[in-house]
Amino acid sequence: MSKANQTPENKFSVRKLLSHPVMSYLLAILAAFVASGIFIALMGYDPFKAFQTILVTSFRTPNGFIQTLLKWVPLTLLALAFTVPYATMKFNIGGEGQLLMGAIGATIAGILLKGLPPILMVPAVLLAGTLAGAIWGFIPGWLLYRYKINEILTTVLLNFVTFALVNYIATEVYPNPEVGHPTTIRIATEGWLPMLVDNPPLHSGLILMVMVAIGVYAFTNRSTRGYELVATGANPRAAGVFGINVPVMFMMGLVIGGALAGLAGGIEVAGIQHHLIEGMHSNFKILGIIIGLIAKGSSLAVPFVAFFIAVMEVGASAMQRTLNIPIEMVYIVEALILLFVLLVDVVRRK
Amino acid sequence: MEQNEVILQMVDICKAFDGNQALDHVNFELGAREIHGLLGGNGAGKTTLMNVLYGLYKQDSGDILLKGKKLRIASPRDAIRNGIGMVHQHFLQINNWSVVQNVVLGSSVQNKWTMNLAPEVAKLQKLCDRFAIDIDLQVEVGELPMGTRQKVEILKALYRGVDILILDEPTTNLTPQEVDALFVSLKVMVDEGLSIVFITHKLREVLSVCDRITLLRNGKNVTCMPRSEANEETLVRGMVGEDLNVKDSVIFSKEIREGTKIDEVVTPVLEVKGLRHVTEQGIERLKDVTFSIHPGEIFGIAGVAGNGQLELAETLVGVQSKAGGTIKYNGRELNMVTAELLQQGLTYIPEDRLGDGYLPKVNVAQNLILGAQHKQPYSKNGFIDWRKVFEASWEMIKEYNIKTSGPKDTAANLSGGNIQRVMIARAFSHVGDSLMLAHCPTRGLDIPSMDFVYKKLLARKMQGYATLLISEDLDELLLLCDRIGVMYRGELVGILHRSQFDKYEIGRMMSGVKS
Incomplete structure (x- = not known):
């Protein structure tokens, strides 16, 4: 073996430091905190107190920690819903809509299947959510496969369809007139996810999420199909020349993505809300995409990044309550982290 | 002077x-x-x-x-x-x-x-x-x-x-x-x-x-x-x-090799009859191409670039669809998609290595198994055995002298010549493959590496495997092939046996003069 890659001793230790993935993340987070800290200070608040609240709230009380775990579940699934299609270089921007579809599917199943024992009912509710999400991923996938319609466009537009659909179901099909806000009636209690901790409540969707995350990692990084998915994303033309059915891979990525987001919606309904409520996606927005991008599409990194973002999200509410700093500040920090992660890549390449 | x-x-x-x-x-x-x-x-x-x-x-x-x-x-x-x-x-x-x-x-x-x-x-x-x-x-x-x-x-x-x-x-x-x-x-x-x-x-x-x-x-x-x-x-x-022992090299060898005698009774590995290809714009790129390749034969396609060689290669591997004609592979008529052909023992070295053969963003090992991801021992029950893949990759890196830090190196770090070595390693490492389709396989390689590829091609031939060698380098074709077909504007103007090889005759055919 010829020792070819004799990298000349690096002159710049900074570059060496940056080349370690964990270091580059830490640096990006630090830079984001410094940059946003300046703004917080300019707004007349104490940035150190603010960051302390953001980072510590999750770990100070059991309630805070469980809140964080409850956020972590859908955020991880939504981020995976982005990264799986992203492996083929297709962009699933419709995680929100797919989550809502999952919630719709789970709600309808939970209402219609009333009377089944929990052992059947819980899987049925979650499965209905997953399937509904998968269908919402299949539509853009099929439009892409059949008519080469850009998936970014279709996934975004389908979001708006789901917003209307949620409204319709919550006001016309299964409305709950006792609530002022468009909300459906509750699903049967047999369809509720079993609890891990009763007070503060923590549902067993957490375990399911961890298993699914491991499964997704095994699929994308270990399985032959996953290899084909990654190969397609790396160079669709070459993948096609070497026998991979590229359009099917694109579709598969989007369907799996939709299913994962749908499962997140199902877990939200079966574990927390127990009914469909208009605007329930607003807790997540496009955080799935941001997490997926910060993780650079790695399904191994997603759960860790998602946990960190969950910590920040929980901290953000506390920060608003105790320090009166607008919650949007945390979105700025999150966006800055993403920007700095991308920037570190650029610097490293130079 | x-x-x-x-x-x-x-x-x-x-x-x-x-x-x-x-x-x-x-x-x-x-x-x-x-x-x-x-x-x-x-x-x-x-x-x-x-x-x-x-x-x-x-x-x-x-x-x-x-x-x-x-x-x-x-x-x-x-x-x-x-x-x-x-x-x-x-x-x-x-x-x-x-x-x-x-x-x-x-x-x-x-x-x-x-x-x-x-x-x-x-x-x-x-x-x-x-x-x-x-x-x-x-x-x-x-x-x-x-x-x-x-x-x-x-x-x-x-x-x-x-x-x-x-x-x-x-x-x-x-x-x-x-x-x-x-x-x-x-x-x-x-x-x-x-x-x-x-x-x-x-x-x-x-x-x-x-x-x-x-x-x-x-x-x-x-x-x-x-x-x-x-x-x-x-x-x-x-x-x-x-780097090269000139005495055993193929390129500088003075020895005159005879063309393989073709046994007409044996079924050809590849039999192409009346193959046509028409582009989406309606331009005919392949016109009535007919030839066959027998076991133990290297069949060359000569021609100035752009006379239908790429279309021939891609129609044969199923990347582009044919407009007419038949392709028989080991005696069976084919209408297969690429994946099946690869399963059946076809290996392909594409001309445009970066566009058609390489995955720059993933690692070297992932590149080396492209097209073989379903085959033993790399794949078992739908999962890839990465340990086996890495072991095999190390061997390929050594044997084919690919300059890289290892199987986990990002493929984009490799230089053009080394990317070509990856293509070569991938194509030659799947033993027992009955047909190889090599399109400009030595492009970008230095002389010792070219010679290595030539040795490998001749070794395949000795083992009785068939090869279709499409090349723009006439010297390469004259050196290796048993027969050469010359393409001009999508047509196979003529096929010459090794005993009839003549540079100027082939040159005339390359400019459209039929033999």
Whole structure:
């Protein structure tokens, strides 16, 4: 073996430091905190107190920690819903809509299947959510496969369809007139996810999420199909020349993505809300995409990044309550982290 | 040839790319009215050196002296202003423009508002007469054969008044006849006062046309000698260095090999009958192509690039669909998709390695198993056994001398020649594959690596496997093939058996003359 890659001793230790993935993340987070800290200070608040609240709230009380775990579940699934299609270089921007579809599917199943024992009912509710999400991923996938319609466009537009659909179901099909806000009636209690901790409540969707995350990692990084998915994303033309059915891979990525987001919606309904409520996606927005991008599409990194973002999200509410700093500040920090992660890549390449 | 006055000197030129020393204190000089051969294998630094002279790269250190005066060349425009012109190996022309329009494009024509080209035509005609270039100036360049299109490029440089002309591998896409014609016009140009740098990796060419030869290897000067002192032996040694044992090499072997005798009773591995391919725009790219390949045979396809070779390869591997005809593989008629063909033991080395064969963003190991991801031992029950893949990858990296830090290295870090080695390693590592389709498999490889590929191809043949070798390098085909089919405008103009091989005959067929 010829020792070819004799990298000349690096002159710049900074570059060496940056080349370690964990270091580059830490640096990006630090830079984001410094940059946003300046703004917080300019707004007349104490940035150190603010960051302390953001980072510590999750770990100070059991309630805070469980809140964080409850956020972590859908955020991880939504981020995976982005990264799986992203492996083929297709962009699933419709995680929100797919989550809502999952919630719709789970709600309808939970209402219609009333009377089944929990052992059947819980899987049925979650499965209905997953399937509904998968269908919402299949539509853009099929439009892409059949008519080469850009998936970014279709996934975004389908979001708006789901917003209307949620409204319709919550006001016309299964409305709950006792609530002022468009909300459906509750699903049967047999369809509720079993609890891990009763007070503060923590549902067993957490375990399911961890298993699914491991499964997704095994699929994308270990399985032959996953290899084909990654190969397609790396160079669709070459993948096609070497026998991979590229359009099917694109579709598969989007369907799996939709299913994962749908499962997140199902877990939200079966574990927390127990009914469909208009605007329930607003807790997540496009955080799935941001997490997926910060993780650079790695399904191994997603759960860790998602946990960190969950910590920040929980901290953000506390920060608003105790320090009166607008919650949007945390979105700025999150966006800055993403920007700095991308920037570190650029610097490293130079 | 008597020593002429030196008009150009390049002194101690150094140039590095990403820490890779492409030129290491290289010296070069060009005499007036001289054809100076710049010889070397791939990666020797020939083109890089001339790109420095032409202002495409800036040297890290070293000087360029033109007629004794130090010169700073920052761009091709500077180079042309100083009378230095270059014709690249792959040049760009606007197909539906006339020769005149292409030549004038980008130059500072006086009457640019009226685009009255009559005076320019007169000027060009004079140049053509003076340098004995025979071109119809009003014809659209798209209709011209490769050899003539190259003359258009030379004319471009002459029109801009250069007196030093650099030709980068000018013979790559020419038939042997066109090569001879080019050499004649080079002599005329030199007689008319031009000085020419002729970049090539082909020994015979420098020996037949150059006055002096500078030999580079690995970015360093090896030698510079007048042709009268040069012989094949010393140049070969200088080109390949100690990496290749010339005695056992395929390239320099003196032994005459006979073509395989084809046993007509045995079913051919591949039997193609009346194959047609029509593009989406309705252009017929393959017309009634018929040939067969038998076990233990290397069947070559010769032709100037763009005469349907790519379409033939892609139709055979199922990437493009055929418009008619039959393909039989091991006696069974095929209408298969690529994946099945790969399963059935077809290996493919695509011509466009970056576009059609490489996954830059993933690691080297993932590239090495592309197309074999469903095969044992890499894949088991739908999962990839990465440990096996990495073990196999290490072996391939060693055997094929791929320069990389290991299987986990990002594929984008590899250089062109090493990417080609990945293609080769991948294709040859799946043992027992009955048919290989190799399209320009040695493009971008240095001589020892080329020789290694040739040995591998011949070994396959000895084991009784069939190979379809599509190449633009006629010498490569003549060296290896049992039979050669010549393609011209999508047609197979003729098939020659090894005993009938004749460079000029093939050259005639490459320009459309049927045998």
